[in-house]
Each structure stands twice: as C-alpha cells, then as structure tokens.
Amino acid sequence: MQDDPRAPRSRPLSAWTTRRWLRAGAGLSLAVLAVLGVLGFWVLDRSQTISTQLVDVRSPALSTAFRLESVLLNQETGIRGYGLTGNPEFLQPYQQGLADEKTHVATLTWLLHGDAEALADLAAVEDAADRWRQEIAEPIAAAPAGAPSVQAAASAETGKAAFDRLRAALTREQDHLRADRAAARADLLATTRTRDLVFSAIAVVIAVLTALAFEGLRRGINRPLEQLSADARRIAEGDFEHPIVPTGPADLRQLSAEIDLMRGRLTRELAFTEQARLRLDAQAAELQRSNTELEQFAYVASHDLQEPLRKVSSFTQLLRRRYGGQLDAKADQYIDFAVDGANRMQVMINDLLDFSRVGRVHHNHQEVDLEEVLERTLETLSVGIEEAQGQVTHDPLPTLVADPTQMGMLWQNLIGNAVKFRRPGVPPRIHVSAERDGGLWRFAVTDNGIGIPAQFAVKVFVIFQRLHTKEAYAGSGIGLAMCKKIVEFHGGTIEVDPTRTEGARISFTLAPEPLEALEGPEPLEAPEVPAAPAVEAARPAEPERQPR
Structure with a gap:
C-alpha cells in the first residue's frame, strides 16, 4: 500500500505549533538584541558623560580662566595708571576687577571640584595675585589722589616681577586646562567611533534577524496560509468537493482539517441563507410599498x-x-x-x-x-x-x-x-x-x-x-x-x-x-392643498414650537 503523497512527512519538529516557533524565534532575537542593547546603552552613556564633561566643565573652565586673566590685567592697568597720574578714575577698573575676580574664582572652584591638580593651579594663581596686591597694588591704592604715587615709581621693577609671577601661574593653569580639554575631546572622538561601530553592528544584526524572521514566516506561515487561501477560494467559487490540504505547523494543519470539516456544513448553511435572503427581500419590498401607501394615505x-x-x-x-x-x-x-x-x-x-x-x-x-x-x-x-x-x-x-x-x-x-x-x-x-x-x-x-x-x-x-x-x-x-x-x-x-x-x-x-x-430616491410629489377660506379665528401668522 503506497502512502498518500499529500500527507505531511514525519519530521522531528513537525509537532511544533506556530506559537512555539514564534516564541523560540522571538526569544532568541530578544536575547541577541538585549546584549546589543546593553552594549549600545553603555557606549551612549559613556559618550554622553564625556560630552557633558567637555561642554559643561572643561570648556567653561578654560573660558573662565581667560576671563580671570583679563580681570587681573584690568587690576594691574588700573593700579599702574593711578600710580602714574594720581587720577582716582583709574581705581574703578581695579575695584571692579576685584569683584569680578571673586566671581570667576568661585565659578572655577565649582567647575573644578574633584580635580585636585586644577584646584592647585587655581590656588597658585590666587596666591600670586594676593602677593601682588599686598606688595604693590594696595600700597599704591592707599596713596592720596591728585599726584603721582611715590610708591609706584619706587616699586615699578618689583611690581613687574610680581605680576610676571602671576602671569606664569595663569599660564600654567590655562595650559593644564587646555590639555584636559584636548584629552576629553580625544576621548570623545574615540568613544564616538566605538559608538558608530557598535550601532553599525547592531544594524547588521537586526537586518540579519529581520531577514531570518521574514524567511521563517514566509515558509512556515505565509506559504501554508496561501495554500489554505487557494483551497478556500476554490470552495467559495463553488467547488465544494475540493479537499483542504493540511500543510505548515501543527496548528495550521489542524486548522485546515477543521475547515475541511466545515465544508459540508457550509453547503447547507448557504442554501438556508439564500432562502432567508429571498424572504427578506420580499419583506423589504412589501415594507417599502406599505410606507409609500401610508404617506399617500396620510396626505390624501x-x-x-x-x-x-x-x-x-x-x-x-x-x-x-x-x-x-x-x-x-x-x-x-x-x-x-x-x-x-x-x-x-x-x-x-x-x-x-x-x-x-x-x-x-x-x-x-x-x-x-x-x-x-x-x-x-x-x-x-x-x-x-x-x-x-x-x-x-x-x-x-x-x-x-x-x-x-x-x-x-x-x-x-x-x-x-x-x-x-x-x-x-x-x-x-x-x-x-x-x-x-x-x-x-x-x-x-x-x-x-x-x-x-x-x-x-x-x-x-x-x-x-x-x-x-x-x-x-x-x-x-x-x-x-x-x-x-x-x-x-x-x-x-x-x-x-x-x-x-x-x-x-x-x-x-x-x-x-x-x-x-x-440622499435617496426622488421625494414623492403631492398636489398642493387648496387654501382654506378665511375664518374669524384665523390660523396664527407666526409658526410656533411645541407648547410647554
């Protein structure tokens, strides 16, 4: 006795249902995507941390250091001008520079917290500035206004040396900050390249998983469903003797068998439905005729x-x-x-x-x-x-x-x-x-x-x-x-x-x-009613709503 060629072959995975195949595929895909997602999250977090450090700390710190140098130069210019001329107006840049210096130092201290080397450079700058003010600026500022200061002439060389030391401290601080910013920028570029590689790998893996999922769905679900749809279409066209061929996963094969069992019942149901439709059409026509007659009766x-x-x-x-x-x-x-x-x-x-x-x-x-x-x-x-x-x-x-x-x-x-x-x-x-x-x-x-x-x-x-x-x-x-x-x-x-x-x-x-x-059929036209003769209690001229 030969086997039926339409019968599905016995395979180790033939008992797997569509749900089981989908669960296995989804589980494997989610596991791979989870690993890639964790790696991608780490790279993004690292990139964001470095970018934040560069934008919110290193660059503002270097910019503030330049502003700190500018206000110290304003102080030195004001003190030198006051010492040479005795004009009190030159003290205004000096006083404003003192206030701005406090602000910039506080900003740098906040930005550089946790960076011991940078804070040490800032402390060195502050020490040099304090020595310059104590040795040079404050004695000249205390001199009476109106005439050149004797202290300014006497301490010109000393003041230049003291401010040169302050300049050197500022230069060391700025060089360190530049180096830190350059290192952060290089780290950011390296992390960005790593991020691009990781996301490229993620894109490739997703593309491969998508292709595998598409091919699996096509072979395991689409093709059996197309076969089932073709069989159902032949039955719908009137070939009620055409059998349903079971293919695909176990649940789809079971579905095909159940549809084949329903075929006979559908034949009987279709015959009964056709009879019911004919009766309904007759009742609808009778109802339409009755409504038309009712409208005519009401008018007449x-x-x-x-x-x-x-x-x-x-x-x-x-x-x-x-x-x-x-x-x-x-x-x-x-x-x-x-x-x-x-x-x-x-x-x-x-x-x-x-x-x-x-x-x-x-x-x-x-x-x-x-x-x-x-x-x-x-x-x-x-x-x-x-x-x-x-x-x-x-x-x-x-x-x-x-x-x-x-x-x-x-x-x-x-x-x-x-x-x-x-x-x-x-x-x-x-x-x-x-x-x-x-x-x-x-x-x-x-x-x-x-x-x-x-x-x-x-x-x-x-x-x-x-x-x-x-x-x-x-x-x-x-x-x-x-x-x-x-x-x-x-x-x-x-x-x-x-x-x-x-x-x-x-x-x-x-x-x-x-x-x-x-929008429906043309409305039923009716002849106009002849106007009633006038009576004593005439019809009200104003149309009215429902009395309350």
Whole structure:
C-alpha cells in the first residue's frame, strides 16, 4: 500500500505549533538584541558623560580662566595708571576687577571640584595675585589722589616681577586646562567611533534577524496560509468537493482539517441563507410599498378632510352671524365652541400637512446663508416681536448646504416660540448662538421666557404634545416636532438644555454638507392643498414650537 503523497512527512519538529516557533524565534532575537542593547546603552552613556564633561566643565573652565586673566590685567592697568597720574578714575577698573575676580574664582572652584591638580593651579594663581596686591597694588591704592604715587615709581621693577609671577601661574593653569580639554575631546572622538561601530553592528544584526524572521514566516506561515487561501477560494467559487490540504505547523494543519470539516456544513448553511435572503427581500419590498401607501394615505386623508371641514367652519360662522344673539346664551356658547373647534382643526390639518412635507416635498439642498434666512424670518415675525417689545440678537451664522425652505421653518418655529412663551410683563430677550463642534455646527436659541421643565425635555418634541391649555397658549403642539424632523433630516440632533433655569435654551446641530444617508430616491410629489377660506379665528401668522 503506497502512502498518500499529500500527507505531511514525519519530521522531528513537525509537532511544533506556530506559537512555539514564534516564541523560540522571538526569544532568541530578544536575547541577541538585549546584549546589543546593553552594549549600545553603555557606549551612549559613556559618550554622553564625556560630552557633558567637555561642554559643561572643561570648556567653561578654560573660558573662565581667560576671563580671570583679563580681570587681573584690568587690576594691574588700573593700579599702574593711578600710580602714574594720581587720577582716582583709574581705581574703578581695579575695584571692579576685584569683584569680578571673586566671581570667576568661585565659578572655577565649582567647575573644578574633584580635580585636585586644577584646584592647585587655581590656588597658585590666587596666591600670586594676593602677593601682588599686598606688595604693590594696595600700597599704591592707599596713596592720596591728585599726584603721582611715590610708591609706584619706587616699586615699578618689583611690581613687574610680581605680576610676571602671576602671569606664569595663569599660564600654567590655562595650559593644564587646555590639555584636559584636548584629552576629553580625544576621548570623545574615540568613544564616538566605538559608538558608530557598535550601532553599525547592531544594524547588521537586526537586518540579519529581520531577514531570518521574514524567511521563517514566509515558509512556515505565509506559504501554508496561501495554500489554505487557494483551497478556500476554490470552495467559495463553488467547488465544494475540493479537499483542504493540511500543510505548515501543527496548528495550521489542524486548522485546515477543521475547515475541511466545515465544508459540508457550509453547503447547507448557504442554501438556508439564500432562502432567508429571498424572504427578506420580499419583506423589504412589501415594507417599502406599505410606507409609500401610508404617506399617500396620510396626505390624501388630510387633504380630503379640508372640504368637509371648510363646510362645517363656514356654516357654523354663518349660523353665528345670522342667529347670534337670537338664541339663548348656551346656544351662542355652543356655536362659538363649534367655530373654534373647526378653526383649530384647520390649523392642525395644515400643520400636519407641513409636517408630512418635511423631507418629502422640500428636498432642495443648496448653499444657504443662515444669516440671510434668519433676517427674513425676523422680518416675518417683526409684528409679534414689536408687540412683545422683544429683542433678538445672534452670533455670525455660517453658510451650510441645506434646504432653504426648511431652514426658514426651523428659525420661525424656534424664534416664534421664544416670543410666544415669554413671562408676563417681561419683554423677551432672545439670542441665537453658533459655534463649530468638530465636523458639525452647533446652534442654540436662548430666551428669558417661562422655560421648559427638565422632566418634559423629551415630551416637547412629540407631535401634538402640549404642556399648557389652548386658553393659556394658542397652538397645535406641532412646532418642536417639526423642528426635530427638520434637524434630523439634515443629519443633526436637537435637545432642550436641562441646566437652563432662567428661560429656555434649545440647541441643535447641523452638518455643513448633506449626509449620503439622506440622499435617496426622488421625494414623492403631492398636489398642493387648496387654501382654506378665511375664518374669524384665523390660523396664527407666526409658526410656533411645541407648547410647554
């Protein structure tokens, strides 16, 4: 019996899984990199230490030594000038040189701490300077001003010899500091070369490890996965009888076997999924048809209600005009109830039609300057605002891509409600704010009116929900529901700020560009509803938000 050629050969490492291979390779690589990393860290630390010593100690110390020599020369020049002329002005460089000398000596002492030889050189310089001052400078400085000093003439040669000794001490100190700086620089260069060699070796080792890891992954993982992917692709293309050939590490071979066992089950699952998809497509088509019929029904129902309602409204008004005052008070009250009910029904039907048109009739997205729309809205509401002695302010408003008609309806409802729901005896103060919030614009309409209790912050956006009686505040209770539908149609959200206690603040967001999710089939066009005849209690001129 011959062996199956597709069966994997028995090898000593055939039982190793991918995880075990990766652990072994990663462990070896980390060990090598750890050794190289320690060596590299030591070289960097050594280089940094020498560089710091050179930059922060040796170079500043040599520079300070030169400055110390300069101030000592200033002292000698000042004393010599004073001794020759007796002019007190020559003592100023001498006095300044004494103060600068103390500063430079203190700096050198701090920089050279721990360096006994350099501190000894500094001490020698200080001793020579002190002897020169005691023997030459101080006696001349103590002489009276105004005439050449006798001490200066007498001790000229002595002073020159004393200052020459000081110069020699300064030269020895500077030579030692130069030598120390040169040695530190040479040490730094040698350490830098060592560092470059170490990091070059690290780079080579990393490159070799990377190549080995890449080759190992290609042979041990990529090639078996490519074989598995090719087998799976043939099965996905419809060849469900094609077997999966196990290759690679033990876990990948086990995975291939499990995928091969799943092949039969996938066949059954695909058949069941196809049946479910057909049923879902049928249900989606039925739902789309039902939604279309529902929209048409809502429009037609609202439109057809207008005619009988106009008759009821017209004849009840005729009844009140002809027989008003001829019947008893109760009959007149009943007639008024009928007229008021018919008028309110007309308002509710018209508002319901406007509500249904949002996103269906008004669907013309274009660049809209919200500031111009707000100005037109304020002109429309100017009578009501003037009667209430109101004031409306606003921030600079942006230009967005939106439906201009819906933006006008949004501003009319929000500002009209802010004017309507004012506190008795308090003129309304309304402010419209706008700010960028990430990828959206956030707007807010803030007023000083009666406010909205926090527990009703959600209810006010539900259609036909009222928080006050019609006697207190007129309206159909559809204003804020329409605002919510407009904002959501433009990809935003709207809410009542529950933290606002003095009045109300309604904030909403709008996207600068229309969302792709909003782009769909052409909106359903519906014939315009004929205008209702005028009645005594006419529909309010100002659109309103949800009563609070």
